[in-house]
Amino acid sequence: MSKTVNEKINIAKNIAKSHYLNQATSTALVLRDQLQITGLLPPAVETFDLQKKRALIQLRAKSTELEKYIFLAWLRNTNVRLFYRLLIEDLEEITPLIYTPTVGTACQEYSHIYPFLAPPGVHDGLFLSLNDLPNLKNIIKNYNPYPFDESLTPQIAVITDGSRILGLGDLGVNGMGIPVGKLQLYVAGAGIDPRRTLPITLDLGTNNEHNLKDQFYLGLRRKRGSDKEFFSFLDAVVKTLREVYPELLIQFEDFSSEHAFELLKKYRDNTFCFNDDIQGTGAVILSGFINAVRLTAKDIPPKEHRILFFGAGSAAVGVAKQLLEFFQIEHGMTEADAKKLLWLVDTKGLVTFDRGDKLADHKVYFARKDNEGQQFKSLTEVIDYVRPTALIGFSSQGGIFTEEILKKLARLNKNPIIFPLSNPKNNAECTFEQAMKATNNQVIFASGTMFPTYTEPETGRVRYPGQGNNMYIFPGLGLGALLAKPRIITDKQIYKSASALAYSLTDEEISLDMLYPKLTRIRRVSAEVASAVIVQIVEEGLARDEEVIALVKNDLEVLKANKGPQWEGLVRFVEENMWDYGREKYFDSKI
Ligand SMILES: NC(=O)C1=CN([C@@H]2O[C@H](COP(=O)(O)OP(=O)(O)OC[C@H]3O[C@@H](n4cnc5c(N)ncnc54)[C@H](OP(=O)(O)O)[C@@H]3O)[C@@H](O)[C@H]2O)C=CC1
Numbered sequence: 001m002s003k004t005v006n007e008k009i010n011i012a013k014n015i016a017k018s019h020y021l022n023q024a025t026s027t028a029l030v031l032r033d034q035l036q037i038t039g040l041l042p043p044a045v046e047t048f049d050l051q052k053k054r055a056l057i058q059l060r061a062k063s064t065e066l067e068k069y070i071f072l073a074w075l076r077n078t079n080v081r082l083f084y085r086l087l088i089e090d091l092e093e094i095t096p097l098i099y100t101p102t103v104g105t106a107c108q109e110y111s112h113i114y115p116f117l118a119p120p121g122v123h124d125g126l127f128l129s130l131n132d133l134p135n136l137k138n139i140i141k142n143y144n145p146y147p148f149d150e151s152l153t154p155q156i157a158v159i160t161d162g163s164r165i166l167g168l169g170d171l172g173v174n175g176m177g178i179p180v181g182k183l184q185l186y187v188a189g190a191g192i193d194p195r196r197t198l199p200i201t202l203d204l205g206t207n208n209e210h211n212l213k214d215q216f217y218l219g220l221r222r223k224r225g226s227d228k229e230f231f232s233f234l235d236a237v238v239k240t241l242r243e244v245y246p247e248l249l250i251q252f253e254d255f256s257s258e259h260a261f262e263l264l265k266k267y268r269d270n271t272f273c274f275n276d277d278i279q280g281t282g283a284v285i286l287s288g289f290i291n292a293v294r295l296t297a298k299d300i301p302p303k304e305h306r307i308l309f310f311g312a313g314s315a316a317v318g319v320a321k322q323l324l325e326f327f328q329i330e331h332g333m334t335e336a337d338a339k340k341l342l343w344l345v346d347t348k349g350l351v352t353f354d355r356g357d358k359l360a361d362h363k364v365y366f367a368r369k370d371n372e373g374q375q376f377k378s379l380t381e382v383i384d385y386v387r388p389t390a391l392i393g394f395s396s397q398g399g400i401f402t403e404e405i406l407k408k409l410a411r412l413n414k415n416p417i418i419f420p421l422s423n424p425k426n427n428a429e430c431t432f433e434q435a436m437k438a439t440n441n442q443v444i445f446a447s448g449t450m451f452p453t454y455t456e457p458e459t460g461r462v463r464y465p466g467q468g469n470n471m472y473i474f475p476g477l478g479l480g481a482l483l484a485k486p487r488i489i490t491d492k493q494i495y496k497s498a499s500a501l502a503y504s505l506t507d508e509e510i511s512l513d514m515l516y517p518k519l520t521r522i523r524r525v526s527a528e529v530a531s532a533v534i535v536q537i538v539e540e541g542l543a544r545d546e547e548v549i550a551l552v553k554n555d556l557e558v559l560k561a562n563k564g565p566q567w568e569g570l571v572r573f574v575e576e577n578m579w580d581y582g583r584e585k586y587f588d589s590k591i
């Protein structure tokens, strides 16, 4: 039902201070009068372009990355659309400031920078502590930034308990920067409406002594409790979230590995959710690996790859599982044969059955049985034994891929695949430059946090590092799922997101030997990932959105008739459903 002019004015008055609709110095004079804010702003009426220009100048004038993070948080919390315009248009410059690496520093400092991130009445996200258990429902409802519009209920929540924030360990409630950062990438990368995102940090205490002793630490001052306490709190939170928002998609993020696997097992078949560190990372690295296999295909048949994971936590095991699928699905290998291509290393060395320690549940499946009683402790020993074609780092041990290790890989392979994937940047197992130099520029490289390009001194050729970060997957995966509305996220949907990403490279990107598309194309890439996920959801019979089902069927008809590019209708539909900073609801009505 259309609103009367008076109703519109009332809405506008209520929201005049809203950080979403705030146009600041762009507010037209007539609107200032109607909103009764004339005189409260300087007289000039500026364009959106000029506002952006000023914001960029101010941002670039900050001397540290943390100051830039604080500036951007303030901008997001006071002028949502200006912030997203900056982020979307200057993605390569801004992403490292709101996500890895800077978000790592911001999380470490969260309790110190906290009050200066948002003005009164605007909140970073929802904190749910153990003390809130009796009253969860009301507290969840407290987070309602847009009470004047019922259509703006949250669609997607990213939840952490702060227990393994990037490779920085247990940061407790300081981990809030991660759900906030991930959800900003949902908006920039896949056009999720920022008003419908819900960052959640659970407070079950922290084992971080530094935080517990810090007078400014903002979480509960207690250590983490038993697994029983953890899982019953999580049960209550998930159950209540589903009661309040039945269609909410939940992304579990940065939980300690044991809990991460257990949560996924508990909820994957009954809740609309996925785990980003296990499944999102699995998909993004599979995608980079598919392209690395293509680049090495003339020297190594795919089935002869030998993949060594340095680190055996949620990320490594998540990727190993996706690679296992890949060798079975694409190369017809049996599960047992595919498993033989994968080795894991943890703090005790190569993960084997007969090592003598009790293996964590998630390591058991990949534990080697063919070591004939031998154990291998150091990475050098393991490399000599395994002779890997690919070395994948998920250990959070910055610099541990030394020059000696990198050279060893180069001696074993014409083009060694080396992926130092730990975050943030200081935790990367090596840098791009180190990998290039040690391998005589032959490395096939991706890292979790972006490294600068490298210019080969001999030829002047510019080489592009890949960024193997789940940010290439979760935005498109989430968008596809939100549009098709399945009740659960399946492994097949995750797998399809990976192959869609791998095949989204343009001819130019392929000619530059890139493993991942340029970040600047993220929206198109997310649309392709989302479309692949949607097709899979429809094929599994899980879609509940009639329009989407009809579109997929129509595209199938077109495909059968060989009339057009794959899923073009669907990709267009997905793109049309993306939020954009320019598409704005109330002020378009020109009240
Ligand atoms: N690029 C991306 O998109 C992503 C990157 N990551 C990054 O991956 C890293 C790991 O995450 P996650 O798997 O969840 O974390 P975990 O802490 O669960 O795993 C770390 C693993 O590294 C092992 N490890 C630590 N130190 C050493 C060492 N000196 N020698 C050998 N092994 C060691 C640990 O061994 P043990 O089991 O014995 O303790 C553990 O298996 C983090 O830095 C995270 O930021 C995570 C998700 C996505």
Ligand SMILES: CC(=O)C(=O)O
Pocket (backbone or CB within 6 Å): 165, 166, 167, 254, 276, 277, 422, 423, 448, 469, 470
């Ligand atoms: C990227 C990410 O999810 C992590 O490092 O945990």
Ligand SMILES: [Mg+2]
Pocket (backbone or CB within 6 Å): 166, 253, 254, 276, 277
């Ligand atoms: Mg993570």
